[in-house]
Amino acid sequence: MNDFWSVCLLCFEKDLPTQQFKTWVKNLRLEECPGNDPLHFRLVSPNRWVMDWVRERCLPQIETLGLEFFGSPVSIELLVERTPETPVVNDSQELLESISPASNTAAKRGDGNSKTNSGDQRFEKSRLNREFTFDSLVTGRANDLARAAAQQVAMNPGVSYNPLFIYGGVGLGKTHLIHAIGNAIYADYPDIEIRYVHAEDYFSDVVRAFQQKSFDKFKQYYRSLDLLLIDDIQFFNKKERTQEEFFYAFNALVEAKKQIVITCDTYPKDIHGLEDRLISRFDWGLTVAIEPPELEMRVAILKKKASVERTVLSDEVAFLIAKNLRSNVRELEGALNRVMAYARFHGREISLEVAKEALRDILGATNRHITMELIQKTVADYYRIKVSEMYSKTRTRAIARPRQVAMWLTRELTDRSLPEIGGAFGRDHTTVLHACRTVGDLRFKDTVMNNDLHVLMQTIRE
Amino acid sequence: MPMSAQQQLLLDLKLEQAPTFENFIVGRNEELLGRLLELKAGRSFDALYLWGGEGCGKSHLLAAAALEIADTRPVLMLDGANVGGDIPAVAGGLIIIDNVEDLGPDAQIALFRVFNAARLIGIAVLLAGRLPPLELALREDLRTRVGQCLIYEVQTLSDHEKSAALRQHALLRGMRLDDGIVHYLLRHGRRDLPSLMAMLNGLDRISLEQKRPLTLPLLRELMQSTLDLKPDESSPV
Numbered sequence: 001m002n003d004f005w006s007v008c009l010l011c012f013e014k015d016l017p018t019q020q021f022k023t024w025v026k027n028l029r030l031e032e033c034p035g036n037d038p039l040h041f042r043l044v045s046p047n048r049w050v051m052d053w054v055r056e057r058c059l060p061q062i063e064t065l066g067l068e069f070f071g072s073p074v075s076i077e078l079l080v081e082r083t084p085e086t087p088v089v090n091d092s093q094e095l096l097e098s099i100s101p102a103s104n105t106a107a108k109r110g111d112g113n114s115k116t117n118s119g120d121q122r123f124e125k126s127r128l129n130r131e132f133t134f135d136s137l138v139t140g141r142a143n144d145l146a147r148a149a150a151q152q153v154a155m156n157p158g159v160s161y162n163p164l165f166i167y168g169g170v171g172l173g174k175t176h177l178i179h180a181i182g183n184a185i186y187a188d189y190p191d192i193e194i195r196y197v198h199a200e201d202y203f204s205d206v207v208r209a210f211q212q213k214s215f216d217k218f219k220q221y222y223r224s225l226d227l228l229l230i231d232d233i234q235f236f237n238k239k240e241r242t243q244e245e246f247f248y249a250f251n252a253l254v255e256a257k258k259q260i261v262i263t264c265d266t267y268p269k270d271i272h273g274l275e276d277r278l279i280s281r282f283d284w285g286l287t288v289a290i291e292p293p294e295l296e297m298r299v300a301i302l303k304k305k306a307s308v309e310r311t312v313l314s315d316e317v318a319f320l321i322a323k324n325l326r327s328n329v330r331e332l333e334g335a336l337n338r339v340m341a342y343a344r345f346h347g348r349e350i351s352l353e354v355a356k357e358a359l360r361d362i363l364g365a366t367n368r369h370i371t372m373e374l375i376q377k378t379v380a381d382y383y384r385i386k387v388s389e390m391y392s393k394t395r396t397r398a399i400a401r402p403r404q405v406a407m408w409l410t411r412e413l414t415d416r417s418l419p420e421i422g423g424a425f426g427r428d429h430t431t432v433l434h435a436c437r438t439v440g441d442l443r444f445k446d447t448v449m450n451n452d453l454h455v456l457m458q459t460i461r462e
Numbered sequence: 463m464p465m466s467a468q469q470q471l472l473l474d475l476k477l478e479q480a481p482t483f484e485n486f487i488v489g490r491n492e493e494l495l496g497r498l499l500e501l502k503a504g505r506s507f508d509a510l511y512l513w514g515g516e517g518c519g520k521s522h523l524l525a526a527a528a529l530e531i532a533d534t535r536p537v538l539m540l541d542g543a544n545v546g547g548d549i550p551a552v553a554g555g556l557i558i559i560d561n562v563e564d565l566g567p568d569a570q571i572a573l574f575r576v577f578n579a580a581r582l583i584g585i586a587v588l589l590a591g592r593l594p595p596l597e598l599a600l601r602e603d604l605r606t607r608v609g610q611c612l613i614y615e616v617q618t619l620s621d622h623e624k625s626a627a628l629r630q631h632a633l634l635r636g637m638r639l640d641d642g643i644v645h646y647l648l649r650h651g652r653r654d655l656p657s658l659m660a661m662l663n664g665l666d667r668i669s670l671e672q673k674r675p676l677t678l679p680l681l682r683e684l685m686q687s688t689l690d691l692k693p694d695e696s697s698p699v
Contacts, residue, residue, distance in 0.1 A: 129581065171606040198578055200571065232603075265603075331595065331609035338613050345493040361615040364513075364594035 001041070004069050005030040008062055015061075017445055023149060023286060024053050029081075039066070039074045046081050047155065053148065054078065123186060126194040132179030138304050140297030141444070143173060146288040150177050150261075154184035157227055157259035161286035163250075167264045168290030169454065171328030174263040177290070178229045181261055185227055192226035199235035206242045215245075222249040226258050233264045233282075237273035247278055254284070267447065291444070293329065298322035301329060302336050311340055317355045324363060326412070327457070335362050370413050370460060372424045378460050379406040382452070391426035404435035405449075409456060411436050471671075481525040487627040490617040491519070497612065498527050501586050502534050505554030508586035509577070511562075511608050513594050514616035517654030520590040523616065524558050527588060531556055535586070542591075545569035549576050553583040562591040562608065563598060570604050577607040587611070619655065621648050627655060628662055637666050642678055650685065661685070 012025045027050070033040040043062070045051035055078055066074030134154075139147050146168070152160045164181075166174050182194050197205075209218035222228065228249070236243050253260055264271060267289070268282040293301060299318045306313035313336075321339065325331045342358035343350045380387045383402040390403055403425060410421045411432070418429035425432070443450045488495055494512065501508060512520050528539045536555040542564035549557060549572045557576060559565070565573060580587055591598060595609035619627060625644045632639040643665075647658055664684055669676050 127582065170602040171610075198575070200575055200578075328606050328609075330606040334595070334610040334613055337610075341497065341612055342493065345496065361613050362594060362609075363596065364615070 001030065001032055004066065007069060008065050011061070011065060012058065020145070023145070023288075024050055025058065028054065033077065037075070039070055039072060040077070041074060042077045042079050044079045044081050047152065050148075050152075051078050051080055120190065122190070122193075126182060126186065127196045128182045128186065128194065129179045129196075130183065132176045133183050134180045136304075136308070137173065137176055137180060138293075138297065138301045140293055140300065142291035142293045142297055143168075143177075146177060146290045149286055149288045150181050151184070153259060153261065154181045154188075157185050157189075158257040162254055162257070163260040163262050163282060163285045165262045165264065165268060165282045165285065165287040166290060167267050167287065169292060169328065170265060171330035172290045172292060173329055174290060175231055178231055178261050178263050182227065182229050185259075189226075193224060194227040194229070195222075195225050196229040196231065198231045199233050202230060202246065203235065203239055203242045206239075206245050210241070218245070219249070223252045223256075225253065227261075228253060228258070229261045231263050233262050233274075234266065234271055236278075237271075240275075243275050243278055247275070247281075250278070250281060254281075260285075270451075289450075291450075292327055295319075295322055298326070298329075298332055301332060305333060305336055306340070309340060311350065313350060314352075316352050317350055320352060320355050321359070324359060327461075331362075335359060338362055372410050372414065372416060372421065375409050375413065375460055376406050376424070379409065379456060382456055382459070391424070393426075404439050405453065405456065407432050407435040408439035409453075409460065413457070413460060480529060481522040483526045483530060485630075486519065486522055486526060487619055487623055487630070489619045489623045491523075491614075494523070494614045494616065497614070498523065498588075499530070501527060501556060501588065502531050504584075505535050506584045506586070507581045509580065509611040510586075510588050511595060511611040511613045512588075512590040512616050513592060513613070514618065515592060515654075517656045518616040518618045519655065520616050521560055524560050524588065524590055528556075528558055542569070545572060547572055549573060551576050551579055551583065551585055553585070556586045556588060558588045560590050562589050562600065563593065565600065567601075570601050574601070574604045574607065577604070590616075621653070624648060624653065624655060624658060628658060631659060631662060632666075635663075635666055637662075637669075637676060639676065640678075643676060643681055646678060646681060 008030075009025065013021050016025065027046050029044040031042045031044060032038070033042050043054065043059075045054055059076065059078070062076060063074060066076070134147070134151060137143075137147065146166050149161060149164060150166070153164045166177055168174055179196060182196055185192070186194055205218060209215045222245075230246075236246065250260060262282060267287060268279045271279060299315070299322045302318045302321055303313050306318075317339070321332065321335050325335050338361055339350060339355045339358040343354050346354070348354050376390045377387055379402050380390055383398075383405075385399055385402055389399050390406060392399070394400070407421055407425060410416055410424070411418075416424075418432045422429045422432045439449075439453070443453055483495060483499070486495070497510065501510070512523060514520055524539065528537050531537055536552045537558065538550065538552070538555060539558040540549070540560070542559055542561035543566075545559065545565055547568035549569075551557065559573065562573075576585065576587065579585065589608060589611065591608075594615070595605060595611075595613060598605050598608060600608065625648060628644050628647065629639055639662075647661055652658070661681075661684070665676060665681055668674075668684055669680060672680075674680055
């Protein structure tokens with residue numbers, strides 16, 4: 001049986017990105033079931049999220065491998081490790097899919113909140129924002145990895161991944177996630193010292209300590225924390241003294257098994273003006289990305305946000321807003337706020353027409369038009385190929401990949417239909433569909449490709 | 463203007479009229495005006511961004527808001543170009559910044575930090591700029607925070623509302639303004655309100671200097687001679 005599991009692990013290690021393998025698969029345990037059937041196993045996951053993920057992405061493959069290994073079908077039962085945290089995990093099961101607010105989950109969380117609402121000074125000192133919880137975070141493909149990792153850390157602070165390094169573009173919910181970790185840990189361990197700090201404020205603290213010659217106090221404070229949540233670490237850029245102080249605080253905390261969570265706008269290797277010794281330490285734990293939300297997730301975010309405001313948002317209105325504001329969650333919220341304020345002032349229901357009128361203030365009349373030609377040219381320049389190759393018959397990888405990228409971008413950035421896009425590239429719509437799927441998958445697996453896409457999107461939008 | 467022996471020397475006393483909500487011609491900005499007044503109510507977090515082309519009345523509205531709200535909460539009013547690396551944020555206060563596109567790199571970080579602290583200590587932020595947030599050339603982390611504000615495009619006045627504004631302004635200066643003059647101004651001059659007001663002020667000046675009544679020929683003369691007249695910045699809108 002152990003041999004079988006070793007084979008499975010080898011397979012997954014080969015197939016999955018290292019990060020995913022480390023996060024999800026490595027800590028699983030395969031056990032034999034008590035009973036007569038030697039081909040009946042139990043696969044034990046450390047928690048529910050891992051189990052759900054494994055069910056979806058690994059189970060079929062394990063069964064196939066079992067069939068090959070034993071020559072007959074195996075049956076596998078999925079279980080969660082029995083730990084004191086388990087009940088909490090079960091309660092929050094809906095969170096994973098939570099796109100509409102799960103009322104009973106919210107109620108249970110509410111209990112936790114009333115506990116924290118007791119004006120606890122310790123909470124105030126933590127600088128946490130109560131509104132940013134796991135409950136209020138909408139999950140989708142773009143952030144489910146980051147969210148699951150954050151929840152793991154929240155359940156086992158200092159033990160599972162230290163540091164947890166969350167990176168992603170502007171306005172995608174990094175700060176929300178880091179506060180959610182803090183709030184969840186506070187709910188479970190109200191007696192520990194938690195501190196959320198923005199990197200700029202940490203820098204100010206260093207400056208103040210410098211001016212007031214109070215470095216001892218400063219050091220003592222940051223090393224006394226049980227949980228340090230530090231936001232936007234890219235702001236440490238070229239601030240050498242700050243980096244040095246953080247380096248020592250980091251070492252002291254990690255050594256004492258105190259949890260550190262860091263957010264950044266890019267992945268560790270790409271941060272500018274940061275010492276190598278810090279960057280290498282950021283890789284000690286787990287690094288997870290948050291991607292820009294896809295259309296469906298943006299719609300879900302809008303609906304959730306509206307329901308918090310006790311407003312009903314129809315699908316068509318949500319789609320209209322989500323189609324127009326693509327790149328980040330903040331501006332999505334701004335647009336929704338404007339639509340709601342407009343409807344309230346005019347005493348009208350939020351209809352498509354009302355939303356269109358209100359959105360004029362957000363988009364402006366001069367909303368630049370992104371054309372397919374522009375996208376083709378930008379992508380061709382970026383990959384140093386000829387624009388004509390975008391619609392040529394060539395199918396070598398060096399040409400086909402940029403072409404797929406251009407198709408994906410056209411789909412993301414314009415309102416063109418698949419056949420129209422196909423036409424512009426001399427292909428039919430199924431090719432476009434295939435390209436969109438391929439690139440859509442790749443961007444979650446391949447960091448270089450992901451970076452290319454970010455740069456291209458930015459260039460095209462300028 | 464050629465100097466003549468009869469030219470009246472003027473004691474150049476300008477009409478001091480502070481921009482207020484009362485002397486703002488509302489036009490299609492009713493909702494915005496109401497929303498600005500709401501800033502008075504609490505000392506809690508709030509964030510508004512007004513945008514619009516030159517002469518649409520942004521600065522007037524900001525100044526009016528500062529004046530109106532100063533009674534109820536501490537107000538700090540700044541111009542984008544003058545903001546430094548530190549914006550003093552008072553709990554419960556209102557921070558007003560005009561021309562956000564002129565914020566320098568340090569000032570952008572300062573405003574970014576204000577946004578981050580705002581929710582926690584109940585700061586209201588009222589900003590204005592020439593472009594909608596999607597087109598602002600600011601650092602992305604700040605730009606998206608501006609985009610999260612409640613956003614209003616300040617609507618320019620219709621010609622009808624502009625003529626009302628001109629008449630009101632003339633009345634305050636004690637000018638007797640003929641309909642023909644208003645129509646002529648709207649048809650032949652630059653039609654943004656500051657330019658119109660500047661022209662009106664110029665007309666008043668030469669009418670007094672030359673002791674001539676306010677007539678169309680006088681206006682034509684003025685417009686001919688001041689084709690490149692810059693809008694008089696001191697004139698209230």
